[in-house]
Amino acid sequence: xxxxxxxxxxxxxxxxxxxxxxxxxxxxxxxxxxxxxxxxxxxxxxxxxxxxxxxxxxxxxxxxxxxxxxxxxxxxxxxxxxxxxxxxxxxxxxxxxxxxxxxxxxxxxxxxxxxxxxxxxxxxxxxxxxxxxxxxxxxxxxxxxxxxxxxxxxxxxxxxxxxxxxxxxxxxxxxxxxxxxxxxxxxxxxxxxxxxxxxxxxxxxxxxxxxxxxxxxxxxxxxxxxxxxxxxxxxxxxxxxxxxxxxxxxxxxxxxxxxxxxxxxxxxxxxxxxxxxxxxxxxxxxxxxxxxxxxxxxxxxxxxx
Numbered sequence: 001x002x003x004x005x006x007x008x009x010x011x012x013x014x015x016x017x018x019x020x021x022x023x024x025x026x027x028x029x030x031x032x033x034x035x036x037x038x039x040x041x042x043x044x045x046x047x048x049x050x051x052x053x054x055x056x057x058x059x060x061x062x063x064x065x066x067x068x069x070x071x072x073x074x075x076x077x078x079x080x081x082x083x084x085x086x087x088x089x090x091x092x093x094x095x096x097x098x099x100x101x102x103x104x105x106x107x108x109x110x111x112x113x114x115x116x117x118x119x120x121x122x123x124x125x126x127x128x129x130x131x132x133x134x135x136x137x138x139x140x141x142x143x144x145x146x147x148x149x150x151x152x153x154x155x156x157x158x159x160x161x162x163x164x165x166x167x168x169x170x171x172x173x174x175x176x177x178x179x180x181x182x183x184x185x186x187x188x189x190x191x192x193x194x195x196x197x198x199x200x201x202x203x204x205x206x207x208x209x210x211x212x213x214x215x216x217x218x219x220x221x222x223x224x225x226x227x228x229x230x231x232x233x234x235x236x237x238x239x240x241x242x243x244x245x246x247x248x249x250x251x252x253x254x255x256x257x258x259x260x261x262x263x264x265x266x267x268x269x270x271x272x273x274x275x276x277x278x279x280x281x282x283x284x285x286x287x288x289x290x291x292x293x294x295x296x297x298x299x300x301x302x303x304x305x
Contacts, residue, residue, distance in 0.1 A: 005286065008279040012272055019268035025088055026261035029254045032143065033192070036251040040189065043247055047240050054237055057222070057230040066162060067234045070204050074180030077112040078135070078160055079103060080153065080242070081127075082186035082249045083120035085142040089253055090260035092187060092195070093122045099197035100185045115179050117157065119246070135160075143250055150243035157182050157242070158235050161203050182238075186245040187252035193259070195252035202241050205234075 081100045083093050104114045118124050118137040127134055136156055141149050163178025182203035187195050222229050 005279060005282045008275055008282060012275045012279065015268050015271045015275065019265055019272070022261045022264040022268060026258055026265055029258035029261060033251065033254040033258060036143075036247070036254050037189075040244075040247045040251050043240075043244060047244055050233065050237055050240055054230070054233055057226050057233065065231055065234060067158070067203050067205055067238070071164065071180040074112055076115050076164065076177065076179045077107050077181040077183060078115045078117060078157060078179035079107075080117040080119065080157065080182070080184045080245075081123045082184065082245055083118065083123035083126070083142070084249075084253045085121045085139055087122065088260060089257040090263075092253055092256035093120075093126070095197040096185060096187055097123070097126055099199055103183060103185060103199045112181070115160075117153075119153065119249075141246075142253060145243070145246035145250055147239075147243055150246055151239050154235065154239035154242045158203075158238055184242065184245050186249045187256075189248045189251040189255065192255050195255060200241075200245075202238055205238070205241075 079100065081096065083096055087093075107114050116127055116132050116134050118127060118134055119139070120142045121139045124134065124137045124139060138149065138153060160178050161180075161182050164180045181201060183199055183201050185197065185199045188198045189195055
């Protein structure tokens with residue numbers, strides 16, 4: 001009985017220690033989620049303006065850029081999977097990996113070979129464990145991505161995509177044949193309580209036309225030409241798409257971690273209450289037994305006299 005009571009008290013201490021950790025993680029995630037949401041909102045005007053500019057330029061330029069042209073018989077599809085660097089964020093990563101696996105299956109059905117790129121240590125470890133060949137990986141900034149990180153990733157993806165635009169003889173003679181499509185899998189932030197793993201194709205891209213009250217034709221003249229500017233802005237547009245995905249993922253990761261840690265803290269509270277009640281009952285039974293033994297001993301002495 002004494003051993004059981006010591007065991008219960010040890011479990012209470014362990015649950016209390018875990019509660020301190022999960023509560024600290026919850027508070028850290030709560031303090032960071034506001035900044036992540038603010039960065040996400042701050043990036044949207046730039047994304048809107050570059051989309052509006054490309055909408056105007058597409059009317060002036062010849063739309064035969066490799067980033068816009070569908071490839072004949074595409075064989076390889078690059079897939080960027082955005083995950084977290086750390087755990088303790090509930091089903092955040094598993095949902096992303098499930099969505100990535102669904103995309104891989106769809107690509108294989110279409111006769112395309114997935115070429116994997118990863119962001120975050122969790123995706124890197126996930127695909128390594130499953131013996132996937134990872135073409136390129138980036139880690140260390142999942143919670144606080146910078147535009148420079150997105151630019152580096154986009155540059156690598158665009159370079160690989162442009163290799164796939166070469167002639168067939170060059171592709172056959174080169175081991176690195178490039179890719180014919182680019183996709184990105186990430187978590188879309190909808191609210192603190194709702195995030196969804198999504199997959200989007202970013203190349204060959206279709207410029208998302210936006211409505212604007214301003215007549216951009218009267219505001220801008222393009223030098224040296226609309227086509228030249230269009231070609232310069234297209235890679236920036238892809239960088240913007242990658243950056244938006246990183247920001248969405250960062251906000252989703254922190255929201256998932258805050259929710260998961262709050263749930264863990266609440267569960268630890270419930271467990272501590274349950275164990276405390278069990279310990280009190282065990283202690284009460286122990287005291288009752290000791291009193292019974294004392295009374296029994298006293299009665300035995302009285303009978304002996």
